Amino acid sequence: MTPDLFGRHRAVLPDWLALYYEDPLEITHGEGRHVWDAAGNKYLDFFGGILTTMTAHALPEVAKAVGEQAGRILHSSTLYLNRPMVELAERVACLSGIPDARVFFTTSGTEANDTALLLATAYRRSNTILAMRNSYHGRSFSAVGVTGNRGWSPTSLSPLQTLYVHGGVRTRGPYAHLGDREFTDACVDDLKDLLGHTRAPAALIAEPVQGVGGFTSPPDGLYAAFREVLHERGILWIADEVQTGWGRTGEHFWGWQAHGQNGPPDIVTFAKGIGNGMSVGGVVARAEIMNCLDANSISTFGGTQVTMAAGLANLAYLLEHDLQGNARRVGGLLLERLRSVAARVPHVREVRGRGLMIGVELTRPGTDEAAPEAASAVLEEARAGGLLIGKGGGHDTSALRIAPPMSLTVAEAEEGAAILERALRSV
Incomplete structure (x- = not known):
């Protein structure tokens, strides 16, 4: 995103209107499970506009x-x-x-x-x-x-x-x-x-x-x-x-x-x-x-x-297209893949969820103390790797939220899990 747009945003919109990332992202277009930013970078979208792009970006039938x-x-x-x-x-x-x-x-x-x-x-x-x-x-x-x-x-x-x-x-x-x-x-x-x-x-x-x-x-x-x-x-x-x-x-x-x-x-x-x-x-x-x-x-x-x-x-x-069934099948694979990753990452307290609605809670290693700074760091690293995810949680926003469009393929789930694994290991 250009600094000019960020400055204009801050000049006319409320301070409490939160933006993700130290360098906020302007998404210009999307297709399927992917979106592109103003600089032409391509991302695998695992958050879908906060669980709103449910089926796919630019779905021809809806358009x-x-x-x-x-x-x-x-x-x-x-x-x-x-x-x-x-x-x-x-x-x-x-x-x-x-x-x-x-x-x-x-x-x-x-x-x-x-x-x-x-x-x-x-x-x-x-x-x-x-x-x-x-x-x-x-x-x-x-x-x-x-x-x-x-x-x-x-x-x-x-x-x-x-x-x-x-x-x-x-x-x-x-x-x-x-x-x-x-x-x-x-x-x-x-x-x-x-x-x-x-x-x-x-x-x-x-x-x-x-x-x-x-x-x-x-x-x-x-x-x-x-x-x-x-x-x-x-x-x-x-x-x-x-x-x-x-x-x-x-x-x-x-x-x-x-x-x-x-x-x-x-x-x-x-x-x-x-x-x-x-x-x-x-x-x-x-x-x-x-x-x-x-x-x-x-x-x-x-x-x-x-x-x-x-x-x-x-x-x-x-x-x-039985997207509920796809959420069950692909979501189940993604959940197990992330649990396998989490077993080797000390910051991960729990991987939970069902279907294509998965949370990864981060804490300071060896404790139940929330680690919001770790969640923010993983968010940034995932973006750098080409993956968009969300944050949430009742304990200082220390949970990663993963909710891709429900048409997610097995190959895309594996790609996203690999990017997230690298991001988690970087913390």
């Missing part, structure tokens, strides 16, 4: 759908019938697993979670929300208010009373030493105890795999056990699938399905990958919940025709 729709009409708002919006809502409702589902489209995951919180609090007549420690749900006032990650919570002010529950991080905290069953039982006991000390909450909001938190997750079935406790008290379950949806975890189409023994969530939120870079988010809920609002509401840009056309084409491609 064609966007171009054709743009040639007809870009936008009309939700005040008029919108065929692409209805068609995508029908597909999402069918795939959601929620009976008698209704779908509302937004422009982002933040706005989707904001809408889910509005629905839950209105339906339950309560502004108390349960959330998970180390969680992240977006940038709006209410979404920040239920975010349990200090690094992404710029204010303690909130329209909600939020109570934080154990369980989102398996290998840290007071129950980390327990086996999976005992861990789940302890978290359920903690939830029950918490509920005994508060007025009835509206909902629990939880990411099946915590994204910004460093791709951490509880044992399978934990949220099913939570749901049993919540259901007895009429408390709703909101599954934040902004990062886990559409088959990225490989084993399931939705992350909640690893915890679906007691049925689907009451509300599911989604965004990021469904638009493959176009601004699409949304909420799925049972009709009685979605229809509980007793005031007028519209969305100016949620569900606009051109983004719905992209979503329809992208979802069709994902299903027709």
Whole structure:
């Protein structure tokens, strides 16, 4: 990137708008799983615009759908019938697993979670929300208010009373030493105890795999056990699938399905990958919940025709090419390859994840102390080697986040793992 563009960025944009790399990168174009910068350097993309380029860069099917729709009409708002919006809502409702589902489209995951919180609090007549420690749900006032990650919570002010529950991080905290069953039982006991000390909450909001938190997750079935406790008290379950949806975890189409023994969530939120870079988010809920609002509401840009056309084409491609199966197969190979590498790198505390959603947590060797400087160094070295990855984690951003487009090939997975191995060994 030219120094001139960096200077212009700093002159007109907020200081808190973070940029990766000591020499920030300007990405000019992409194709498949690769992107190029303004200097002509080519990179293998293992972060996909923060898990948003879900299928591939410049996917012809999506580009064609966007171009054709743009040639007809870009936008009309939700005040008029919108065929692409209805068609995508029908597909999402069918795939959601929620009976008698209704779908509302937004422009982002933040706005989707904001809408889910509005629905839950209105339906339950309560502004108390349960959330998970180390969680992240977006940038709006209410979404920040239920975010349990200090690094992404710029204010303690909130329209909600939020109570934080154990369980989102398996290998840290007071129950980390327990086996999976005992861990789940302890978290359920903690939830029950918490509920005994508060007025009835509206909902629990939880990411099946915590994204910004460093791709951490509880044992399978934990949220099913939570749901049993919540259901007895009429408390709703909101599954934040902004990062886990559409088959990225490989084993399931939705992350909640690893915890679906007691049925689907009451509300599911989604965004990021469904638009493959176009601004699409949304909420799925049972009709009685979605229809509980007793005031007028519209969305100016949620569900606009051109983004719905992209979503329809992208979802069709994902299903027709079994990208969930590819995430399971290629992601499994990549995970095992990285675990083999990590066994020989003292800085690596844990390699975790499922499908094409992998976290590599770095600590100071021989300790559990976070090593954010090591994570930053690996990020720089990976870029120098031609690989783009992300960072996250609830302990001073010391986890590497790996989430390539779901069409990743075995050869590209091996190439990326080799670059990352060299970067890790350089620390």
